[in-house]
Amino acid sequence: MKFLVYILAYPFLWLISKMPFPLFYFMSDCFYILLYRIVGYRKTTVRKNIKMTMPHLSEAEVLKIEKEFYKHLCDMFLEMIKTITISEKELKKRFTFTNLEIVIHAEQQNKSILLFCAHYANWEWMIILDQFIQHQGYAVYKKINNPYFDNLFRKIRSRFNTILIEMKEAIKIIRQNEMSKKHGIYAFISDQSPMIMHANYWQDFMGIEVPVFTGGEALCKKFDMIPMYLKVEYIKRGHYQATFVPLLSEGEKLKDIPNYEITHRFLQEVEKQIYESPSFYFWTHKRWKHQGKKPKNIK
Template sequence: MNFIIYIIVYPIIWLISKMPFPLFYFMSDVFYFLLYRVVGYRKKTVRENIRLTMPELSEAELKKVEKESFRHLCDIFLEMVKTFTISEAELKKRFTFTNLDTVLEVEKQGKSVMLFCAHYANWEWIIILDKFIKFQGYAVYKKINNPYFDALIKRIRSRFDTVLVEMKETIRVIRQNEINQNHGVYAFISDQSPMVSQANCWQNFMGIEVPVYTGGEALCKKFDMVPMYLNVEYVKRGHYKTTFVPLLKEGEQLKDIPNYEITQRFLVEVEKQIRKAPAYYFWTHKRWKHRGNKPVNIK
């Protein structure tokens, strides 16, 4: 059955990826109409998340963010598909870096980079980074149950030389690389909600106390990496601007930073982006399904 689903869907994915951009985004608008207006996919979850984290918004403002976020959700989904066939030159034009020298300087120091990422704007297109750096880029991902689609996703995301590492293999891969002095840039999506039974840390995120993943910080400290936040900014449809934000202040040593402080700094950076332009966050995730204290106002 997995293979049958794959051979049915594969040609559709390929055809969509080959569409010229005007037609491509027209298709996204069609998907938006179906997803938001007809199906109502996770509309309740999105509305509850926005209302919970930004209670200062009026109903009209909330509805506006909700609709824009669904439009962007459809764009992101199709842009993931577009990665299947997009050229290197086209992707470089659409996903730019403002301070690439920040990563290049770390290369000179002979250290690896732990890149904390969030579900904001288009995090998927960071795979083009490998065309600008000497280090090897690694993306940590969760394996898909359908083995055929899992292989397809790995092939798409590795088109520009990024190496995908399954979550359970992360420590082994990093350890072996560091032993061999093969430094790299490791991208972790770090804003999901872990299972409460597995959470060892709760942090304030968007005014709500929630369980957080701390694996990225733990690995960063264990292997003495340089922690950075991947700030991806929406410029216009299909175009993004990226800035690498160091999570260590000048003169700070990683070994002197209290546990979970790096994770908190990451969350602060994500929150700043969300509050500035909330429509480009992935609100469909049930990020606040586990909550500690009641919402608090952030000035």
Template sequence: MHLLAYIIVYPLLWIISIQPFRILYFISDMVFVLVYHIIGYRKKVVTENLKLVFPEKSEKDILAIRKKFYKHMCDMFLEMAKTMTISRKALQKRFILKNPEAFKEIEKGDKSILLMFGHYASWEWVLELQNQTSLPGFGVYKKLNNKYFDRLVRNIRAKYNTTLITTKETVSTINHNEAKGLKSVIAFLSDQSPRLSKDVYWGEFMGIEVPCFTGAERIAKKLDLTIAFLKVNKVKRGYYESEFILLSENPKEFPDYELTDMFLREVEKQIYEAPEYYFWTHKRFKHRNKKPTK
């Protein structure tokens, strides 16, 4: 079944990817009508999330944000397909790093860089940062169940000199590189909801107490990595700007979970500025009110 799904879906993705952007966004507009007005994909989840984190907003404002979000989401998924065939020159034009000098300055140090960012604006095109550094790039991801699509995603990233690794492979990969005297950039998406466990860290996100991923912070401390945040903003349709923000070159100096909280505050700032570009279909707040009592 996995192979059959790949055989059916891959040609469609490729055909979409070779379209010029004006056609791509025309397709996105049609997909929006299907997903938002006809199917109503996860509308209830998105609405509940928005009402939860913006209790002060009116029903009209919530619905306006929701509609803008779905339009952006459709654009973003079509842009993901476009990544299959987009040229480096085109991607470099559409995803800009505003302060490359800050990235270069940190790159001069003697440590690898752990780069954290959230599901905001465009996380797919972050791979363009590979053109801003001479260091090898690694993206930490969850392996896809369909091995054919998993291989496709890996191959697309490899085209931009980025290697995908699972969470379990992260420490061994960094240690292997360090043993060879190689520095690297390791990218983490860290704003999703982890599985509940008795020792999970509960922090505040958008004013709500939720369990939080702490893997990036723990790895940065264990291996003494420079830790930074990548802020991504959507400028207009199909164009994004990013900004490199240093969190710490010495993560071991920070109390446990402080760096995780710093990361969450940066993600919050983005959401408050333009909430329609956050990925609201995630059930980020599903474990609220489930914190075990001592």
């Protein structure tokens, strides 16, 4: 059954990816009408999240953000499909980096980089980074249940030389690479909610105390990697720019940083970006579902 779904869907996905951009975004507008106005996909969750985290907004402001978010959600989903066939030249034009010199300087230190990323704007297109760097790029991801679609998305995300590694394999692969002096840039999307039973740290995020992932910081310290936040911004439809934000100040040493401080700084950067332009955050996730459920044994 999973294979049948795949073989029926793939030709359709391929045809979408080959569409010229004007037609491509017209299709996205049609999906928006279907997803938002007719189906109402997770509309209750989106509205609740926006109101919960930004209670100062009026109903009209919430509705405006909500509509803009769904339009962007449809764009981003189709842009992920576009990656099946988009050329390197086209992607470089549509996803740019403002300060690659920071990465180049870090590479010259012969150290790996841990790139903290968020579900903001279009995080999928950051795979073009491998065309600008010397280190090997790795993206840590969660496996899709359908093995055929999992294989497809692995191929899509590795088209420009990024290597995908499953979350459960990350520690082993990073350890092997570091022991072999094979330095890399490891991208972790770390802004969503872990299972409450596995959470060992809670932080105020958008005014609400929530459990957070700390695995990225733990790996960063264990292997003495350079921590950075990749701030991806929406410029205009189909165009994004990314800025590398160091999570250590000049002169700071990772070994001297208190536990969870890197995670705290990363989430502060994400929060600041959301407040600046809330429409481009991934509001469909139930990020704040554990509100008020913090175990008493965790400080």
